[in-house]
Amino acid sequence: MISDQIGDLLTRIRNAIKVRHLECLVSFSKMNENILKVMKENGYILNYQKTTDESKFKKPSLKINLKYKNKISVIEGTKRISKPGLRIYQKSSNLPVVLSKIGVAIISTSHGVMTCSQAKSKKLGGEILAYIW
Numbered sequence: 001m002i003s004d005q006i007g008d009l010l011t012r013i014r015n016a017i018k019v020r021h022l023e024c025l026v027s028f029s030k031m032n033e034n035i036l037k038v039m040k041e042n043g044y045i046l047n048y049q050k051t052t053d054e055s056k057f058k059k060p061s062l063k064i065n066l067k068y069k070n071k072i073s074v075i076e077g078t079k080r081i082s083k084p085g086l087r088i089y090q091k092s093s094n095l096p097v098v099l100s101k102i103g104v105a106i107i108s109t110s111h112g113v114m115t116c117s118q119a120k121s122k123k124l125g126g127e128i129l130a131y132i133w
Contacts, residue, residue: 003084005029006129009036010078016066017073025051028060034113035106035129036064042104042115043067044075044132079131081105091125103133 002008009032016024026032028050036048046065053061067074082088090096090107095116098105105116109126119126 002027004080005032006035007080007083010080010130013064013066013075014078016064017075020068020071020073021066022068023063023065026062026064028062031108031113032062036062038104038106038113038115039132042132044104076133077131078133081128081130088128089126090128092120092123095120095125096128096131098131099133103131106130106132 005027009026012024012026033048033050036045039045040048044067046067048062048064051061051063095107096105097116101117106129107114107116107119107126108129109119109122109124111122111124113129114122114124116128
């Protein structure tokens, strides 16, 4: 069993990008699905879908279609911020800006998973999950 679902998601995406795969497979969780939804809305992935193919995992999985532009990945890097051993929470006034707004910080709020800019506009704070640029 994986103890850090979000860390595993980001690592699988990073590894798939390094070897230029068009898609990758991660285990299904609602949090992973919500993070992928935010990544799709911001143009970092083409699409994702829930699959019931049980070849790699015993449970349902998420198939991610990665996005490339001129054979170069749209995602340059990812970083896990809040970890299971050390949770990082911020108020709406202290939410981070990633690479001068080139990147996106994904945050989990009481109203769901969203980017920091969306959370700032709604005046919500929460747990900072990851940076993507």
